[in-house]
Structures are given as structure tokens and as C-alpha cells.
Amino acid sequence: MSESMDLAKDVRTTQDKAGNEPMFRVRNLHKRFGPLEALKGVSLDVQPGEVMVVIGPSGSGKSTMLRCLNFLEEYDEGEVYFDGELVGYRILPNGRRVRERERRVAQMRAQMSMVFQHFHLWPHKTVLQNVMEGLVVVKKENSKRAAARSIELLRRVGLADKCDVHPSLLSGGQMQRAAIARALAMEPKAILFDEPTSSLDPELVGEVLDVMRSLARNGEPHRQATTMIVVTHEIGFAREVADRVVMMDGGVIIEEGPPDQVLRKPVHPRTQAFISAVLH
Amino acid sequence: MYVWHFDAVFDNWEVFADGAQVTAELTLFAFAIAVVLGLLIALARLSRSAVLRGPATFYVEAFRSTPALVQLVWIYYALPILTGIRLSGFTSIALGLGLHTAAYFSEIFRGGILSIERGQVDAAKSVGMIYFQAMRRIILPQAVRRMIPPFMNETANLIKLTALGSILAVYELLHASDVLITSTYRPLEIYTATAIVFAMIIYPLIYMSRLLEKNWGARAR
Numbered sequence: 001m002s003e004s005m006d007l008a009k010d011v012r013t014t015q016d017k018a019g020n021e022p023m024f025r026v027r028n029l030h031k032r033f034g035p036l037e038a039l040k041g042v043s044l045d046v047q048p049g050e051v052m053v054v055i056g057p058s059g060s061g062k063s064t065m066l067r068c069l070n071f072l073e074e075y076d077e078g079e080v081y082f083d084g085e086l087v088g089y090r091i092l093p094n095g096r097r098v099r100e101r102e103r104r105v106a107q108m109r110a111q112m113s114m115v116f117q118h119f120h121l122w123p124h125k126t127v128l129q130n131v132m133e134g135l136v137v138v139k140k141e142n143s144k145r146a147a148a149r150s151i152e153l154l155r156r157v158g159l160a161d162k163c164d165v166h167p168s169l170l171s172g173g174q175m176q177r178a179a180i181a182r183a184l185a186m187e188p189k190a191i192l193f194d195e196p197t198s199s200l201d202p203e204l205v206g207e208v209l210d211v212m213r214s215l216a217r218n219g220e221p222h223r224q225a226t227t228m229i230v231v232t233h234e235i236g237f238a239r240e241v242a243d244r245v246v247m248m249d250g251g252v253i254i255e256e257g258p259p260d261q262v263l264r265k266p267v268h269p270r271t272q273a274f275i276s277a278v279l280h
Numbered sequence: 281m282y283v284w285h286f287d288a289v290f291d292n293w294e295v296f297a298d299g300a301q302v303t304a305e306l307t308l309f310a311f312a313i314a315v316v317l318g319l320l321i322a323l324a325r326l327s328r329s330a331v332l333r334g335p336a337t338f339y340v341e342a343f344r345s346t347p348a349l350v351q352l353v354w355i356y357y358a359l360p361i362l363t364g365i366r367l368s369g370f371t372s373i374a375l376g377l378g379l380h381t382a383a384y385f386s387e388i389f390r391g392g393i394l395s396i397e398r399g400q401v402d403a404a405k406s407v408g409m410i411y412f413q414a415m416r417r418i419i420l421p422q423a424v425r426r427m428i429p430p431f432m433n434e435t436a437n438l439i440k441l442t443a444l445g446s447i448l449a450v451y452e453l454l455h456a457s458d459v460l461i462t463s464t465y466r467p468l469e470i471y472t473a474t475a476i477v478f479a480m481i482i483y484p485l486i487y488m489s490r491l492l493e494k495n496w497g498a499r500a501r
Contacts (some may be wrong), residue, residue: 072402102410110408120403124421134407137417179403186407 021084023048023190023227024069030077031064038064040251041078048189049225051216053238053259056248057274062231063117065248066192069229070109074099082108083189110138113183117195119175121167121182127154128163131182139186146185153181157211173204177211184215190227191215197234209237216241235278239263247271288466289473296477299456303481306374306442306452311435313378318385323415325390336386343383348441352376356448369448381438388430392423425496432489436482443478453477 024046031039039061046052054062067073069080071088080087088105089097113134121130128150135146154160157177167175176196183191193212197205216228232238238245238259245262247255247270255268266272289296324336343351355376360366367375396419404414446455457474461467 070406072405106405106408106410109405114402114406116399116403116406118399120399122400122403122418122422124425133417134409137413138408182403182407192406 020047022046022081023050023083024229025081026065026069026078027081028078029065029068029075029080031061031068031073031075038251039068039075042248042251042253043078044246044253044256046190046227046229048227050243051228051230051241052244052246053242054229054231054246054248055233055235055238055274055278060248061251062248063194066114066194066229066231069192070112070114071105072114082112106138110134110186111188112190112192113186113188114192114194115176115179115183115196117198119167119172119179119199121175121179123167126164126166127159127170127178130167130178131185134182134186150181150185153184154178156184157181158207171204172200173207176200176208180208180211180215188226190229193228193230193232195231195233197232205234209234212237213241233278235263235275247274249274282468284469285466286469286473288460288464289469292460292464295456295460296453296473299451299453299474300477300481302370302445302450302456303439303442303452303478306370306377306445306450307439309374310377310381310438310442313375314381314385314438317378317382319389321382321386322389322393325386326393340383340386343380344387348377348380349444349447351380352444352448369445369450372448373442373445373450373452377438377441377444380441381434384434384437385431388427388434389423391430392427393419395426396422425493428489428492428496432485436485439482439485440478 022045024044026042026044029039029042030037042061042065044052054065056062064073068075069082069087071080074088085108086100087108088100090100090104091097121127122133125133128147131150131153132143132146135141135149136143139146141149151160151163154163157180159174159177159181162170162174162178167178170178180191180196196212197208200208212228212230215226217225230237230242242259244256245259246253247262247266247268249270255262255266255271262271263275266275321336321339324332325340327333352373355367356369356372393415400418400422401414404418409417442452443454445452446458449455451459453474457470461470464470
């Protein structure tokens with residue numbers, strides 16, 4: 001832990017050290033897939049402990065933006081800073097930008113876990129092993145301690161009795177809660193949720209949102225609340241939990257603000273149309 | 281009606297044992313080369329670097345589009361003339377079949393790795409794993425299960441290909457049988473016995489693969 005903290009303090013930061021450093025600072029982010037420009041210049045700041053909900057129609061670039069934050073998707077232009085550090089690239093003395101070393105990228109990813117729409121639990125491992133894996137392989141914790149901590153997390157998401165089961169025997173809601181426990185195990189500074197309830201049967205959405213709600217309200221007692229960025233269509237959840245809502249359309253942010261404003265009194269006609277369509 | 285005389289086989293059983301031993305040794309060496317090289321080639325072909333992908337692809341296509349027999353005689357006869365490196369018959373066969381099978385193994389490995397959905401790697405990366413860790417802990421354990429049937433198939437092929445050693449006078453099963461025939465004049469019995477010995481080596485592998493498949497199928501899904 002201390003080793004990775006030291007590395008995180010490494011220079012290469014462009015932030016002013018005076019004020020609050022945002023957890024994420026995104027500037028003019030561009031991403032192309034061949035001829036398709038998925039992101040056309042996205043800029044935003046996310047403060048530590050903030051819960052930011054990203055809404056928007058499918059194809060608006062929400063998920064792509066999220067995947068650029070932890071460099072699962074390489075962005076083409078612009079910058080993503082995580083905790084003051086450029087994500088995925090480093091700048092050579094001659095000013096050229098090159099891909100960051102793989103280990104360094106991995107270290108940063110470990111500090112911002114991700115929860116996926118389709119869970120992506122590892123089917124050849126038990127639920128407990130899924131949660132422990134990062135602790136053992138990445139953080140090099142001994143497996144007894146990792147198991148104890150993982151069981152505690154599984155209890156927290158209500159899956160204490162499923163430790164030794166393979167994921168294929170779980171319901172969708174249980175799978176997603178296990179995936180959240182896996183993300184929490186890394187004690188990340190931020191968690192990225194990519195449409196965490198979109199592939200769930202309606203009656204299973206609630207149990208996953210409950211877990212996310214409890215994360216948003218209180219982190220663990222000794223730590224600051226976890227920063228959360230949630231791409232979702234759950235307007236009710238956004239209204240209740242979000243500190244800020246960002247509306248994306250066509251690869252850009254078209255509106256952002258507190259949930260009361262963006263969700264109840266949206267200014268942009270496309271936001272109005274989207275929200276009434278989702279709530280119908 | 282032909283009258284079988286298997287005495288020639290039973291009286292000379294140790295010839296088959298010796299031949300089988302050489303066949304096993306050839307298989308073992310070639311297999312080791314093919315597994316290691318095949319995995320490297322598969323990873324090279326999956327790499328984002330064109331410098332790795334190009335030669336690896338060329339290798340696979342070159343070895344798949346020429347007969348193993350031609351590759352073996354080339355290594356034995358042409359290589360020493362071109363490079364001055366003269367290999368024994370045994371080494372030529374072990375190396376040649378290793379290189380040959382590596383091309384096929386690499387395609388099996390590559391296919392297995394590609395069959396694992398991308399989200400599995402995304403999840404591994406999202407907890408901070410590097411590519412190598414994701415490969416070892418997440419991808420390969422799942423991919424290997426899917427590779428087993430074609431892999432066993434290709435391994436059985438490799439064992440059969442060792443019979444090509446007879447053309448370089450390597451004393452494997454077939455050559456041992458040929459030699460035996462010149463002294464016993466019982467080709468029918470001896471070739472039949474040769475086939476049976478090959479089957480005795482290969483069938484257990486096929487059986488084992490079936491057991492593995494069943495066992496993993498029951499646990500994973």
C-alpha cells in the first residue's frame with residue numbers, strides 16, 4: 001500500500017497544489033472508433049467523495065467516456081487526470097505524448113475499480129475467489145487476510161452465504177453485488193459504474209441500487225466516502241443519491257448540475273425529451 | 281485364406297518396445313517444443329505490434345501449407361548444406377515435428393484465447409492486473425478448457441507423424457517394424473502389430489481428454 005502511495009505522489013502533475021485537487025479532471029476528451037467520433041470534447045471535474053451520475057441516450061458516449069477514465073479505452077485527444085496524474089500517457093521531454101508503462105497504468109486502475117453492465121465475474125472462480133483475486137494478485141496480500149476481508153465485503157452486500165458458489169449459480173442481482181464487492185475489495189479511491197442495472201430483470205434492480213446507495217451515503221468509517229461515477233438510466237436513483245448529474249448527447253456534455261435542476265427543470269430541450277422518455 | 285502367424289510378433293516383442301520408446305521420446309521432445317513455441321507464436325499473433333504479428337503469421341502459414349515430410353527432409357538434407365549445421369536423424373525429426381506442430385498448436389491457443397469474451401480481460405484490468413497476470417489467472421485457465429479437445433487431437437496427430445522418422449532411419453516404431461520384416465518376412469502380422477501399438481499409445485490420451493472435458497464441463501457451467 002505505502003509503495004503505491006509513494007508512486008502516486010510522483011510528479012508529472014499539472015494541478016495547482018493550493019486548492020482542492022479533483023479526483024478526476026477531464027479536459028477536451030476525444031475518442032474515435034474509425035470514422036465514428038464517440039467523444040467530441042468532454043471536459044469535467046469530479047471532486048473526491050462526489051457521486052456523479054451520467055445520463056444520456058445510448059450512443060451518446062457515456063460508457064466510452066467512463067472507459068477512457070481508467071484507460072480501458074485509449075483516448076485520442078485531450079487529457080484525463082486521476083488524483084492529479086495523467087492517465088495512460090506520459091509526456092516526453094520533447095513534448096511528445098507516449099503510452100504510459102503498463103504497470104503504471106495498472107496501478108492507477110487498481111485505485112479506481114469498475115463495475116460493468118454484464119458483471120464480468122470470472123466463471124472459473126468461486127464468488128469469494130472473484131473478490132479476493134485483486135487483493136492476492138495485485139496487492140500481494142496473503143490469502144488468509146484477503147479471504148477474511150473479502151468475506152466481510154460479501155456480507156456487506158448480502159452474499160455471505162454464497163462465498164463458495166460459482167457465479168453461474170447466482171441471479172443477476174447477486175452477480176452484480178458480487179462484482180461490487182470485487183470492486184470494493186481494492187479499496188479504490190473511485191468506483192466507475194457502467195450501467196450496473198441495465199441488464200438486470202426489473203425486480204432485481206432494487207437490491208443492486210440499495211448497495212450502491214449505501215456506498216454513496218457512507219464509505220467505510222475510517223475513510224472518506226468513495227468517489228462514484230455512475231452511468232445509468234435510473235432517474236430515481238440519480239435524484240436521490242447524485243451530487244451532480246451530467247447529461248451527454250452526441251459525444252458531448254450538453255447539460256450538468258445538481259439533480260434537482262437537471263432532472264426536474266432541465267434547460268436543454270434534448271435533456272427534457274430524454275428525461276420524459278425515460279420516465280414516460 | 282491368409283494364415284496369420286503372430287509368432288514373429290511375440291518372439292520379437294522387445295523390438296516393438298524399443299520402437300515405442302523412441303516414438304515416445306520423439307513425441308515428448310517435439311511436444312515440448314510445440315507447446316512453448318506454439319504459445320509464443322499465439323501471443324505474438326495476438327499482439328498489437330505488427331513487428332511480432334507479421335513473422336508469426338508467416339510462420340504459421342508456411343508450416344501449415346507445406347507437408348511435414350518435406351519439412352523433415354529439408355531440415356535433414358538442406359539445412360546442413362545451407363548453414364553447416366548437421367543434425368542427427370532423431371534431432372531432425374524431433375525438431376521438425378516440434379516446429380510443424382507448433383504452427384497448429386498456436387492456432388489452437390489463439391482460438392482458445394480469442395474465444396474468451398473481452399469483458400473478462402476488462403474486469404481483470406479494472407482491478408489492476410497487467411496483461412501477463414490477466415492471461416495467467418483469468419484468460420488461460422478458461423481458454424485451456426476449450427482448447428483441450430482440439431489440442432488432444434493435434435497431439436494424437438503428432439504421435440502418428442513420428443512414423444515419418446522411418447525415412448531418416450530413426451528407430452521409431454515403424455522403422456523398427458520395417459527392420460523386423462526384413463528378417464521375419466511377416467509384413468502383415470508386423471504392420472498389424474505396429475498399428476495396435478500406436479493405438480495403445482494414442483487411445484489413452486483420447487480417453488483422458490474425454491474425462492477432462494466431462495469433469496470440467498460439470499464444474500464450470
